[in-house]
Amino acid sequence: MRVDNQDIIRTVRQLRDEENQQLNVRPWNRHCRHFHMPAWLVAIPAAAIVGFLFGIWTQEASQSDSPLTALVDTVYVKVPVPQSPQDSVIQPTPARQAPVVSAPATAKPAVRPSTPSPRPSKTVGRPVADDNIRYDLLVRN
Amino acid sequence: MLIPLRLSSQTDEQLMLRAARGSERAFEELYNRHSRRLQGFFVRRLGDDADLAADFMHDTFLRLYAARETYREGRSFRPWLYTIAYNLCKNHLRNQLAVIHEDKEVAEYSDIELDIDTALLHDALRVVLKSLPEPYAMLFSLHYEEELTVPQIAQITSLPEGTVKSRLHKAMNIIKKELKQYESR
Numbered sequence: 327m328r329v330d331n332q333d334i335i336r337t338v339r340q341l342r343d344e345e346n347q348q349l350n351v352r353p354w355n356r357h358c359r360h361f362h363m364p365a366w367l368v369a370i371p372a373a374a375i376v377g378f379l380f381g382i383w384t385q386e387a388s389q390s391d392s393p394l395t396a397l398v399d400t401v402y403v404k405v406p407v408p409q410s411p412q413d414s415v416i417q418p419t420p421a422r423q424a425p426v427v428s429a430p431a432t433a434k435p436a437v438r439p440s441t442p443s444p445r446p447s448k449t450v451g452r453p454v455a456d457d458n459i460r461y462d463l464l465v466r467n
Numbered sequence: 468m469l470i471p472l473r474l475s476s477q478t479d480e481q482l483m484l485r486a487a488r489g490s491e492r493a494f495e496e497l498y499n500r501h502s503r504r505l506q507g508f509f510v511r512r513l514g515d516d517a518d519l520a521a522d523f524m525h526d527t528f529l530r531l532y533a534a535r536e537t538y539r540e541g542r543s544f545r546p547w548l549y550t551i552a553y554n555l556c557k558n559h560l561r562n563q564l565a566v567i568h569e570d571k572e573v574a575e576y577s578d579i580e581l582d583i584d585t586a587l588l589h590d591a592l593r594v595v596l597k598s599l600p601e602p603y604a605m606l607f608s609l610h611y612e613e614e615l616t617v618p619q620i621a622q623i624t625s626l627p628e629g630t631v632k633s634r635l636h637k638a639m640n641i642i643k644k645e646l647k648q649y650e651s652r
Contacts, residue, residue, distance in 0.1 A: 329583050329646070331639060335611050337592050342612045348508035352521060354498040354528070441617075 479544035482575055487538040491530055494535065497544070498528055512556050512605065513597070518584060525558070527551045549609065553623050558599040560601065591649040601634050602608055603638035 474482060474496040485493035509520035530551050534625070538547075583591065584614055599607060602624075609620045610631075621628040 329588055332589065334592065334639070334642060334646075337588055338596065338611050341593055342507060342511075342588070345510065346503050349503055349506050349510065350521075351503045351506055351518070352525065354495045354502070402544075461648070 471586055480540075480542070483535070483538050483542075483544050484540055486532075486535050492613070494532060501545075501650060502528065504613070505548065508549075508552060508608060509556070511608060511612070513559065523552070523555050527555060543619070545613075545615065546622050549613060549615060549619075550623045553609070556605065559596070583646060587649055590643070591646055595645040598645065599638065599641060603641060606631060606634050607638040607642075 474485075474493060474634065477493075477496075478484075479497060479500070482497050487496065488537065502559050505527060506520050509523040510517060513519050513523065514532040531548060596604070596607075599612040604618060606624070609623065610617070615623070617628050617631050620626075620631050626634075
């Protein structure tokens with residue numbers, strides 16, 4: 327059979343395809359990334375491990391404090407006590423009943439004379455503290 | 468305007484542009500497209516050493532990957548890929564490529580007529596191509612096996628287009644001369 331350049335080229339490409347098909351080509355992942363997994367698949371277990379370690383650490387910290395608290399049986403708290411006991415003690419007084427007053431129907435309603443009531447003074451209130459400062463006034467003003 | 472989402476439907480240049488902008492999948496698609504053919508090129512050029520060819524193919528793509536950010540729009544992908552491959556081959560076969568046979572030796576053969584059986588041509592060509600001297604073998608491979616154009620080969624090899632054409636012509640004549648031995652067997 328007569329062979330020309332086109333026959334040679336065609337056969338050359340056939341040979342090329344046959345040889346290329348037999349090749350074992352490595353995947354690209356093997357070249358650049360030996361191990362690849364999604365980021366979330368790494369982040370979630372990592373967060374769980376960090377949380378677990380943090381839990382262990384806090385538990386150990388509380389256990390190390392427990393011997394100190396075990397030594398304390400009673401906690402005494404100093405409570406401020408009023409200086410003069412008379413102020414806080416209520417004196418018992420006998421009960422009094424007001425007398426019944428009869429008045430005629432025509433009579434004008436009695437007007438209760440107004441008694442001059444002392445205006446609330448700023449000086450009235452809590453006693454002066456030991457350091458002579460009126461804390462109540464300071465607060466109100 | 469519709470943007471093709473499938474990477475397989477995109478051209479090499481579009482994929483390379485995406486790879487240059489940081490797309491790993493685009494580069495992987497390019498690798499999947501060209502790795503087998505490039506490895507075959509190395510197998511034929513490096514003397515049937517499959518492991519060495521696989522390493523060279525690997526090295527070519529790693530170099531391409533390292534230089535991916537330098538890719539500019541409009542640049543042809545395959546000539547760039549084969550420029551890297553050609554330089555790797557040239558460095559490996561430096562001694563062989565340095566000895567370029569004088570063109571006078573093969574200039575005598577022209578318009579050789581062949582009459583060979585097709586089945587025989589297949590086997591004969593396999594043997595003849597292996598014995599093709601450099602640099603004809605390289606140019607023949609780039610043009611007829613890898614289907615790169617003469618201007619692309621000229622760009623890859625830094626040779627004038629006229630030189631590439633004449634050497635390709637001479638390569639074909641050498642092959643025909645060798646095939647002549649298989650005639651009428």
